[in-house]
Amino acid sequence: EAGVVQSPRYKIIEKKQPVAFWCNPISGHNTLYWYLQNLGQGPELLIRYENEEAVDDSQLPKDRFSAERLKGVDSTLKIQPAELGDSAVYLCASGGADTEAFFGQGTRLTVV
């Protein structure tokens, strides 16, 4: 069974540029998470989807971050414009009903 797939693995952009991350969850998983992980810290939830509905986006900085999960499968997380402080690892995870989260490899973003 394929796991959670994220792309790209690494991204380097200049500040003020836009960037997008893509996630393909495990087939059949209705719950999809985007987490932010700063160096030396635990994952912090940005947004959680149940199917195509964003049920918790309270920690998403909506002035520059946006996300979508069309058709309740793949998801895209976008930052526009990126700031230096956005440099981090962006993790996508998916889960079934009342199960643990399964994580992708993450996208390491460096803003210069």
Place this chain on the structure above:
Amino acid sequence: GNSVTQMEGPVTLSEEAFLTINCTYTATGYPSLFWYVQYPGEGLQLLLKATKADDKGSNKGFEATYRKETTSFHLEKGSVQVSDSAVYFCALSVYNNNDMRFGAGTRLTVKP
């Protein structure tokens, strides 16, 4: 709100030493508890879990017991190996909510 607090690292042990990493939680409702591990250069993967009070999760020689009376889920291993060197994250998810929250992580280094 729901949250997890785990002991700060880093933790450095010699091979075959006993390991304990403390984790306590705060939750509304009835959480499931998890330990995730992140090996160098890899994504987060589930190590073990427990879904109700007094359950013991175990895997790869690691164990943790869900203690409702002390709101704790401490990770233990009787004899660590160099290959156990990684970052360990305690996490919870409240039943029927799928809202997964993580601790800050504890970096373990095992020396030969």
